[in-house]
Amino acid sequence: MSDFNCRMYEKKYPEENELVMVTVTSVGEMGVYVSLLEYNNIEGMILLSEISRRRIRSLTKLVRVGRQEVVVVVRVDKEKGYIDLSKRRVTPEEITKCEERYNKSKAVHSIIRHLATRLTMDEKVIKPKQLYKQFGWALYTKYQHAYDAFRLSISEPAVFEGFDISPDQLKVLMEIISHKLKPQPMKIRADLEMTCFDYEGIDAIKAAVLASQNHAIQFAQKNAEGQIDDKSFGVVTVTLIAPPLYVMVGTFDDKEKGLAMLSKCVEILGEELEKRKGRLTVKIPARAVGASDDQELDDLMEQLERENELVDGDNSDEDEDEN
Incomplete structure (x- = not known):
């Protein structure tokens, strides 16, 4: 199938300051080697100094072979075929x-x-x-x-x-x-922080979450009964990352309607939590997310899980010493 491979755009090379999607192919002493997915997988390099704004303690935590990354083109040498890229200069937007x-x-x-x-x-x-x-x-x-x-x-x-x-x-x-070209569902996510130090703390958070989800469920029921005509609706879920961090996620066919629905659910969540003497802080408002966001979330959850395992292990050792 090599005859069926080619670049997606007319120009052979990307321009400087252009954002490109790449796949990490290997990690070397000088930097990270990648293939430019939109330009027939030609090779590029992310220099070590262009990987992160922070001090690099573990390169494998920042880049993984096989993972897709969004980078910006720093320099293109068309004669030699060199393409220098940067990961640290790219903003979330x-x-x-x-x-x-x-x-x-x-x-x-x-x-x-x-x-x-x-x-x-x-x-x-x-x-x-x-x-x-x-x-x-x-x-x-x-x-x-x-x-x-x-x-x-x-x-x-x-x-x-x-x-x-x-x-x-x-x-x-x-x-x-x-x-x-059937409608492709779009994932909308909001990052939240929920706390409630009242006697019914956990139950208060659960009740507030349920109230926000009920808003989405009632909307779905009206749609199913023909009271409204909006096929863009998706299910809304709230997932605990690590107290007090949560994420609210919904999948929708229409981006703008999805943003409006999730924002409303967040608003209801905050109102219901406040009634129960709790507090909601929106860390990152509702926005469309992609594969890289999901990967970062998975990495965070894995990291927190490992940290919890270490804490549990330390407690066990202490108990054994006391015995």
Whole structure:
């Protein structure tokens, strides 16, 4: 399938200051070697000084082989093929922005590759790069992103008029787009801190969480009964990370409606907790999260679990000494 690999964009190399999605391939003495997923997996390097703003105590905790990272391009030497990257200069907002763009580009790339495969079965070998040259890269120019053109074509097939695409190719392309571009659920998350030092502390927090979730459940019931028409709704859950840290998460088809729903649930949670002499602090408001956020959350939970195990082990040793 190497013939079906190619870059996602017309330019061969990224530009300086451009955000790119990479996969970590190895860790060396000079830095971390990565492959640029949007540029046909060409190699780049994150120098050790560009990995973190803080002092690096354990490199393996910051980067892992096989993990995807959002980095920014610091320098490109097109003659030698060197690409220097930085992880420490990327802000959380830029990570979200890059992940959204990459997910759209990945969807486009999947459609182009699938189209090339389908056409190759009936005609001579058609490579994805040929289809990008025909119309893919031109769609990026006209619509800012080819994904937006593909989505628009579901309701307005005239999107492809004027582009170098044959009727047979267009027929197959529309079949693939209709199949692949179903609404993709989006995860919305808020990071919270909940405390209640009253006698019913734990029960108060549970009751407040239940009240906030009931708001989402009632919305779902009204939707199911036809009282409202909103298919973007998703289930809302609250998970304990480590007292007093919690996360509220919901999955929605519509980003804006998801943000509104989760924000309302957080508001209700705060009101209900205050009634029970508790306190809610919103550490990070509701926002769309991606794979890197989930990975960071999993890493945090693993770290806290290990720390708890160490504490439990220390207590056990102390008990044995006392005996």
